[in-house]
Amino acid sequence: MLHDAGMLPRLLLALSVMSAPSRVAFPAELRTLPQDLHYCQELVARLATLPAGVQQPARGLGEEGELLCRTGHIRTGIARLRRALRVAQGR
Amino acid sequence: MPHAVPLAAATRRRGQHPGPLWQLLSSAGFRFALLFAALFLLAGLAFTGVLWWGTAGALDRQIDAAIRADAMALAERWRDAGDQAVADAIGERLALDAENQTLYLLSAPSGQRLAGNLEALPQGFAPDVQWYGMSLERDGIPGEARLFVLPLPDGSRLAVGRDVEEKLRLRALLTEGLAWSAGVALLFAFAGAALLRRALERRLAPVTATAALIAGGDLSPRVPLSGREDEFEALGHSMNTMLDRIAHLMEGVRGVSDAIAHDLRTPIARARNRLEEALANADDPAALHSALERGIADLDNVTRVFQAVLRIAEVEAGARRAAFAPVDLVPLLEDAAELYGATAEENGQTLRTEWPAALPLTGDRDLLLQALANLLDNAVKFTPDGGSILLKAELLEDAIVVRVSDQGPGLSLEDRERVGERFFRADSSRNTPGSGLGLSLVRAVVQLHGGTLWFDEGHGESLDKPGLAVCFRLPLA
């Protein structure tokens, strides 16, 4: 039974490795456009056009997003701004 | 042959000292448990597989439906209002995509990007294929994309997709969970099998221990019963019953040797004495000749007694019961009466008979006739000339009762009570050849047929010869 006990974790490890998507570095077949500060400002402008965009809580989220973008956290900022837009649209 | 020997020796060695794994595998208990565990594992795997497919698959279908619906809506928009309207719509959707999962691309017939967040159509793009799955790079983060490409009437192309990285992670999670549960189930299977095997061994231990003791030569031990009403208890019960029977038979065998010694010693001694006497007084050849003849007759008598004792033992052991068949007692009574009727006639005796038309029972024809013959034989022998013998049988509700009555000296009350004893031979009959054993055989035959034997007073007409009636009852069913 001893060598049976040793086999098990090895087996499980192999399974989990096989099922995970390969993260080997080869160039992706599809790429998105990089998100930049320009897009951030686009989103800010869009928020401002919405009536609920200037009211809380959307406004607070929007301001947070704008701050994040300006301080260099583009992705997080864009995500926050998008959330603000969502809230402003009532979703 | 130098090669054959070592191989044989090795095989023998392996057989004599099986490894623990071999011992485990050859245990029936273990194999049963393993079978159950395998079935359980299979069922579990099937269940988990269905579940996995249901979740991951449903997820796939859900994503594809969403993509398609999105694409159709955008195509509607394009039909209604053209490229710009679609671009606006795409922009709107992207603006609300807080999870950053959507992928859009509107490309002109020339291939130029008109709207959306994808750089270009995928590398492996083929005009007649609509659905694509490929690796994705989103802001430097690797992922997996599911893409739907819809060709628009003017040659432009609309691509709508989703980042399905999450789904893949869920799938990986499920697979890992499945593998772990399979591993645990396997562990449980082995553990359970070992436990089951030990439990079986423990339950069988009393039986095997008793069997070992008995194989050692002592017939007295019995399987200790625990009181639980299960199959092992039943096994213990049957073993005990079997052992009781064996002990009874062994006792019977011992009884036979005792009986042979008991019943043969006298006739053998008598024969020897007569021959010795004849040798001592050897005068003329004629006397010697008759002495030899008598010796042969004595030896024949010994053989006869021997056969009778063996027959009684055989009947008492109950082996003949297996050959029982339906038999009507009436023809047997008729034959017996006829057989001994001639002798009775010669002695001037009357043989009175009385029985119904039929007496059906199950039994051994030969043994029953021999029993009747023995009784009639005794009756004819003991009844004085001119007397009468009665052979009567009647059918009761659940049994047949047979009565053979004579007018001989009969048996004292004490002797009549001794009918159940092992070596019952009525003292007064010891001098008459064979009658004692004859009664023993009758008793054995009656007992074999599940009946009972008893004595009564006969129908003798004088005080010193009251006669003896031998009665026996045989159950019908």
Place this chain on the structure above:
Amino acid sequence: MRILLVEDDAEVGRFVKKGLQEAGHTVEHVPNGREGLFMAASENFDLLVLDRMLPGGIDGVRLVETLRGQGNHTPVLFLSALAGVDERVKGLKAGGDDYLVKPFAFAELLARCEALGRRPAVDAPATRLKIADLELDLLSRTVTRGGKRIDVQPREFRLLEHLMRHAGQVVTRTMLLEKVWDYHFDPQTNVIDVHVSRLRQKLDKGFDKPLIHTVRNAGYMIRAEP
């Protein structure tokens, strides 16, 4: 008769061979089953007398089974120390024709041998049996001697019929009990004798030539000469 005796006990073999030879038969004696099978299969015998328990792998039962399987129908008489009913049945089922238990009286053996070896006087299903002036009508079940009808009971008729079918041969008491009464046990007393003597009285009354003779220490025989 040519008789083959297969018996491993030297003493019994010698005794039987001598007795049978003195009775006028030719006897071959072999001590084991293998030789017995060989001889029985290769030569012609009128009768085989086999011990049941034989050494060397082939016992009496197997020997007979083999012979019967080869289509050999020589009559077989078993000699055996095994006296149980099952053993008897086993021997007869294997193809034996008769079964005699040891120890036996030689007269019994001789009588049974002759009964098996020689075909009875009347072979074909006849309607009449006749010896000297005694006649048996099997259809009407009547007995006449010298033209005069004799009254006999049914059992006596069967007894007489058996004796006449084996006219000139010794019929022992046990044989009569087996064949006429269909029972197999050894009666302690002379039950059969009484029946035979009663029959004899009926037959010989008024005639000067007795037909049923007692053969000393053996049994009975019906024959014309005294």
